[in-house]
Amino acid sequence: MSGRVEIVPVQGLPEVAAGDRLGELIAGALAGAGEEVSTADVLAVAQKAVSKAEGRVRDLDDVAPGARAQRLAKNLGKDPRLVELILSESRSVVRAERDVLIVETLSGWICANAGIDASNVPGTRRVTLLPEDSDASARRIRAEIGSVTGVRPAVLVADSFGRPWRLGQTDVAIGCAGLAPLDDWRGRSDRQGRGLAATAVAIADEVAAAADLARSKDAGLPVCLVRGLGRFVVVDDGPGAGAIQRPDQRDLFR
């Protein structure tokens, strides 16, 4: 199956604050914008809005860096308070070289700085941490949208990650609910009846990347509505984006 895909940035979402029910805010913004949501839609939500709603914001002035953080920070040329926060959000350090600190986060994502980001947070020393469990965040947002609208679109939480070998960042999924994160082609055939080389398509990551194209980093539009992917939307919340994490024993780059 193939077909048109449309990505619509959702206008009118207020600035998000700790304790906000983000799904209700999204449902309100959709209604205000006259966008009807369906069970075949996917709502892609920027991680930063989710983190703010969940109070995952820290002030660097409140952080006391330990000896390890101080040592690492000196080697990397980073703020030791930021490094302390990164380490406290990490299971392990994957690379600490030059000015780069790549870790495995407590939720299992491998990324720079444990996904901690200082941009788009009001106040000079405020940083956002990743949600503690972005799959749970996606499930909660989906349920909230469902209780307001009576309709349960899929929800994904997206963040911008860098990549080995390639410059620039792309948005990837760190959480999802109601979306098949991987489209598995193993065992299926192509038009000549031959087995396909692709094992699986990382649908959730491709949706996150697509949504990022429809909004600008400075536009304050953390939510996009993605239409035309109903074949990947499922009634149950599904395994979440955690299913995209490559198991250590199948990974050659950590």
Next chain:
Amino acid sequence: MSGRVEIVPVQGLPEVAAGDRLGELIAGALAGAGEEVSTADVLAVAQKAVSKAEGRVRDLDDVAPGARAQRLAKNLGKDPRLVELILSESRSVVRAERDVLIVETLSGWICANAGIDASNVPGTRRVTLLPEDSDASARRIRAEIGSVTGVRPAVLVADSFGRPWRLGQTDVAIGCAGLAPLDDWRGRSDRQGRGLAATAVAIADEVAAAADLARSKDAGLPVCLVRGLGRFVVVDDGPGAGAIQRPDQRDLFR
């Protein structure tokens, strides 16, 4: 700037054969489908169609594996003829472990099996190699579309690559013309006037990923028209997707 993005799979492209002028075929398919193309559009073309048009198809029966290929193939459990082809398309081997062979291709892409793929190629032992220079392919396709239609949309060549740390493949750009491959945010500010943490967004990779969502692996639709990204389309062909290649000295994972 933000706005709606639409991805339309292009119907009616014939099976592509060696020597075909792919840009002319695409222009014909667009006209037949009643899709008007504009200078603000991006046409995403699957690598396999480009490779077929450029005659980059090989028969494994014509390949005589050397000693190194035979040794590697044995260790990895792969066809020695395929390994010989992979090595002949590679500058260096990045990883050869378990059943995985990751190389840097002659054009500088780091990917599994030098991008050589056996699916969707008629004939049991036929495989496609990557185009020799996918940026040049994109420029040529763009020029051909321009000479048929009088309009020069951006063109990108997409292929499915796996990733460290994450399961599944996503489409990325291996060539482009007329598309800004990276949107550089360094020096720009967010809504609070603070510097942004993201250094650059890999636009061409996000467009490739978005286009992959609109077509199915088995649908025989190698081309998608992407609308709404005119702010990234430029008159000159630009640096191409080669600008996305991370220089060795800025890479911690090879």
